[in-house]
Amino acid sequence: MSDQPAVRPAPVSGFPEWLPHVRLVELRRLDAIRAAFERYGFCSIETPAAERLEVLLAKGETSKEVYTLGRAQGSDEGQLGLRFDLTVPFARYAAQHFNELVFPFKRYQVQSVWRGERPQDGRFREFTQCDIDVINVDRVPIHFDAELPRIVHEVLTSLDLPAWTINVNNRKVLQGFYEGLGIDEPLDVIRAVDKIDKIGADGVASLLADRLDQARIESVLALARLRGGVGDVRALGVRSALLDEGLAELDFVLRELADLPEVVADFSIARGLDYYTGTVYEGKFVDWPEYGSICSGGRYENLAGSFTRRSLPGVGMSIGFSRIFAKVLSAGLLDTGPSTPADVLVVLPPDRRRTATATAGALRDNGFNVELYHQEDKVAKQLRYASRKGIPFVWFPPFEDGRSHEVKDLATGAQTTADPATWSRPRT
Amino acid sequence: MSDQPAVRPAPVSGFPEWLPHVRLVELRRLDAIRAAFERYGFCSIETPAAERLEVLLAKGETSKEVYTLGRAQGSDEGQLGLRFDLTVPFARYAAQHFNELVFPFKRYQVQSVWRGERPQDGRFREFTQCDIDVINVDRVPIHFDAELPRIVHEVLTSLDLPAWTINVNNRKVLQGFYEGLGIDEPLDVIRAVDKIDKIGADGVASLLADRLDQARIESVLALARLRGGVGDVRALGVRSALLDEGLAELDFVLRELADLPEVVADFSIARGLDYYTGTVYEGKFVDWPEYGSICSGGRYENLAGSFTRRSLPGVGMSIGFSRIFAKVLSAGLLDTGPSTPADVLVVLPPDRRRTATATAGALRDNGFNVELYHQEDKVAKQLRYASRKGIPFVWFPPFEDGRSHEVKDLATGAQTTADPATWSRPRT
Numbered sequence: 001m002s003d004q005p006a007v008r009p010a011p012v013s014g015f016p017e018w019l020p021h022v023r024l025v026e027l028r029r030l031d032a033i034r035a036a037f038e039r040y041g042f043c044s045i046e047t048p049a050a051e052r053l054e055v056l057l058a059k060g061e062t063s064k065e066v067y068t069l070g071r072a073q074g075s076d077e078g079q080l081g082l083r084f085d086l087t088v089p090f091a092r093y094a095a096q097h098f099n100e101l102v103f104p105f106k107r108y109q110v111q112s113v114w115r116g117e118r119p120q121d122g123r124f125r126e127f128t129q130c131d132i133d134v135i136n137v138d139r140v141p142i143h144f145d146a147e148l149p150r151i152v153h154e155v156l157t158s159l160d161l162p163a164w165t166i167n168v169n170n171r172k173v174l175q176g177f178y179e180g181l182g183i184d185e186p187l188d189v190i191r192a193v194d195k196i197d198k199i200g201a202d203g204v205a206s207l208l209a210d211r212l213d214q215a216r217i218e219s220v221l222a223l224a225r226l227r228g229g230v231g232d233v234r235a236l237g238v239r240s241a242l243l244d245e246g247l248a249e250l251d252f253v254l255r256e257l258a259d260l261p262e263v264v265a266d267f268s269i270a271r272g273l274d275y276y277t278g279t280v281y282e283g284k285f286v287d288w289p290e291y292g293s294i295c296s297g298g299r300y301e302n303l304a305g306s307f308t309r310r311s312l313p314g315v316g317m318s319i320g321f322s323r324i325f326a327k328v329l330s331a332g333l334l335d336t337g338p339s340t341p342a343d344v345l346v347v348l349p350p351d352r353r354r355t356a357t358a359t360a361g362a363l364r365d366n367g368f369n370v371e372l373y374h375q376e377d378k379v380a381k382q383l384r385y386a387s388r389k390g391i392p393f394v395w396f397p398p399f400e401d402g403r404s405h406e407v408k409d410l411a412t413g414a415q416t417t418a419d420p421a422t423w424s425r426p427r428t
Numbered sequence: 429m430s431d432q433p434a435v436r437p438a439p440v441s442g443f444p445e446w447l448p449h450v451r452l453v454e455l456r457r458l459d460a461i462r463a464a465f466e467r468y469g470f471c472s473i474e475t476p477a478a479e480r481l482e483v484l485l486a487k488g489e490t491s492k493e494v495y496t497l498g499r500a501q502g503s504d505e506g507q508l509g510l511r512f513d514l515t516v517p518f519a520r521y522a523a524q525h526f527n528e529l530v531f532p533f534k535r536y537q538v539q540s541v542w543r544g545e546r547p548q549d550g551r552f553r554e555f556t557q558c559d560i561d562v563i564n565v566d567r568v569p570i571h572f573d574a575e576l577p578r579i580v581h582e583v584l585t586s587l588d589l590p591a592w593t594i595n596v597n598n599r600k601v602l603q604g605f606y607e608g609l610g611i612d613e614p615l616d617v618i619r620a621v622d623k624i625d626k627i628g629a630d631g632v633a634s635l636l637a638d639r640l641d642q643a644r645i646e647s648v649l650a651l652a653r654l655r656g657g658v659g660d661v662r663a664l665g666v667r668s669a670l671l672d673e674g675l676a677e678l679d680f681v682l683r684e685l686a687d688l689p690e691v692v693a694d695f696s697i698a699r700g701l702d703y704y705t706g707t708v709y710e711g712k713f714v715d716w717p718e719y720g721s722i723c724s725g726g727r728y729e730n731l732a733g734s735f736t737r738r739s740l741p742g743v744g745m746s747i748g749f750s751r752i753f754a755k756v757l758s759a760g761l762l763d764t765g766p767s768t769p770a771d772v773l774v775v776l777p778p779d780r781r782r783t784a785t786a787t788a789g790a791l792r793d794n795g796f797n798v799e800l801y802h803q804e805d806k807v808a809k810q811l812r813y814a815s816r817k818g819i820p821f822v823w824f825p826p827f828e829d830g831r832s833h834e835v836k837d838l839a840t841g842a843q844t845t846a847d848p849a850t851w852s853r854p855r856t
Contacts, residue, residue: 017475
């Protein structure tokens with residue numbers, strides 16, 4: 001024991017970190033997400049943590065939540081800030097490297113983002129987003145409006161979550177429907193309806209009361225309440241060319257995903273009013289609707305208008321990995337295991353370090369994660385180490401020449417002879 | 429084409445990013461590193477990008493290179509800064525979570541770090557470090573002094589690099605040898621010898637000239653020049669208890685790693701003078717010695733003295749992944765391939781979207797990464813897309829009922845019938 005330490009180690013609010021057994025689950029889940037993205041041929045990109053502030057704020061974002069970088073001793077470089085989402089860096093990347101990319105460009109990006117907002121349930125200052133986008137020059141096939149939620153469905157399924165849905169809508173349906181009702185400023189109505197989750201139908205109705213007559217308000221709310229298919233919208237009797245276009249697009253998406261019961265139409269969602277122009281998506285936990293979205297996205301007209309004159313429309317979705325993971329963890333629903341990736345602990349017998357090292361090597365070559373015990377100790381102590389770390393198997397190299405290897409299954413207590421080069425883990 | 433874009437997209441000096449075909453190689457290599465660490469039972473941890481400044485600077489580091497976080501609108505939180513290495517956050521983590529960790533605690537950590545220094549060859553402002561450490565309460569077995577360079581050797585081997593070595597020394601050997609020579613302030617001599625790579629033996633000699641007599645300088649340089657084993661040091665005829673202790677430790681490490689020709693003794697390296705107390709390591713490219721270290725580390729007395737009164741000695745090594753990767757890339761030695769992880773492009777035949785989707789699904793279930801072409805296009809155009817992206821196989825679902833699936837190998841041009849559920853990739 002030395003003197004009192006100089007600094008108390010303490011967490012920084014909004015910047016979560018995990019103990020090893022939780023981190024191991026997080027890592028495996030992030031791997032599953034990457035694997036799903038790659039299974040559909042999307043490529044990984046990563047962009048720097050820092051961008052020039054003029055890049056970060058190019059689309060008029062408020063600078064309130066953006067962390068800027070400084071240096072105690074000052075510096076001559078331009079002002080830098082930490083990315084607050086993965087869309088802006090992706091737009092800058094696509095514009096900067098335009099001539100070196102193959103289009104349609106399909107990318108995924110799994111990285112931290114930072115926002116200097118007040119930490120609260122599900123809101124962090126550092127969190128991991130998993131974004132997937134397809135962009136193309138001038139035109140993006142409708143194909144991707146269905147492929148993206150299929151990929152995200154695969155991801156959410158792999159995460160072993162409590163019940164969720166991916167709700168789908170189409171901005172053209174909303175706008176076309178309101179136009180069909182003779183509403184002059186459909187964007188204002190969309191803005192009101194977008195709040196229905198928070199303020200309820202009555203709240204939306206009173207927001208619209210000084211703008212629309214009662215019949216139109218009823219129609220607007222009737223659409224927002226629908227959860228069926230395209231036919232139910234048509235049955236409301238409203239008509240417009242834009243509505244037809246939106247319904248055809250939505251119908252394609254819903255038909256393509258008809259095998260996925262978690263994908264449902266929801267005519268109340270609008271998402272990113274100034275950004276999305278067609279299909280929109282929003283994923284939610286069924287039992288925690290107030291927790292907000294766990295994934296979201298949609299089709300946009302132009303990704304990178306601030307950075308290039310090329311027109312780059314796209315379809316994209318973003319998975320709020322940290323939000324999802326933290327919620328499942330805090331709800332006690334995360335199935336965590338050991339704090340080590342090791343499958344096997346190899347016991348170090350007295351005076352037989354070389355045999356033990358060779359045994360561990362053979363097991364590793366055989367595909368296992370293996371700890372070799374680190375000093376000569378009583379076997380009971382070595383077993384206790386394995387059991388404290390949750391290592392499922394303990395391997396005994398021969399303690400004398402001419403003896404066999406043995407392996408002990410700590411869960412069952414069974415101990416059998418085995419060959420490290422050919423052993424396979426018994427099924428549980 | 430819209431108006432002139434508002435912001436020119438441009439790289440930020442010192443913050444590298446890669447095109448997809450380079451990123452794909454980077455990702456696979458980082459995966460190989462993680463797999464090697466886990467093969468030895470080390471667990472992953474990640475710590476937040478930001479720490480309180482008092483944590484970052486607890487050990488008296490200069491604040492010159494530390495990026496601090498600010499907010500355009502100000503904030504009430506304490507001052508935060510970005511981590512500049514993985515050791516300080518690890519020390520804070522170990523102290524903070526001490527009661528929840530199992531010791532010896534073996535962790536790896538692969539994360540970005542940030543330093544506001546002048547970018548130059550091999551020096552970035554954002555770069556990825558891969559750290560691996562074992563810490564224990566009060567005492568760390570010598571076992572790990574040999575295990576860590578074995579793991580790092582496995583990692584460097586997996587990275588497919590031009591020739592490299594991991595040089596090993598022991599601080600007790602240096603200090604004990606100088607004590608045996610009757611030198612009063614061995615640390616000053618170590619500090620001088622540590623510069624031998626940069627200033628040469630003559631430079632070291634003149635640094636020592638006003639401190640030591642010619643005979644002692646000769647002895648100091650004789651030790652620094654040695655590249656053999658422990659016996660060669662003994663042959664120099666100097667004796668001290670500390671030297672004996674250091675030579676015994678070094679002998680253990682060298683014997684344990686005798687099967688690895690890239691691991692060599694080097695009696696000139698000292699590394700982190702105030703930190704390491706026993707074994708020290710430094711990896712270098714054989715043909716680019718001036719590029720500096722590609723990995724380094726050693727044994728330390730106390731990891732977290734600034735944050736806890738517990739004594740936590742350890743052994744650790746850090747791999748400069750970005751340094752290594754950037755050098756191999758800029759030397760034209762990186763073997764890059766396609767810009768997509770896709771193994772197969774499934775052609776979309778006219779009016780058979782459902783068949784094509786099912787085919788892509790079957791191939792994915794069969795373990796392949798698959799792009800489904802995104803719109804009905806001439807087959808020649810679909811083939812051209814595959815070849816521009818470097819996708820090696822193109823799959824033709826039946827264009828009519830009753831026909832077979834066929835797969836074309838773009839490298840050989842061979843086209844054969846196949847079943848998507850059972851197809852296996854031909855060996856090349």
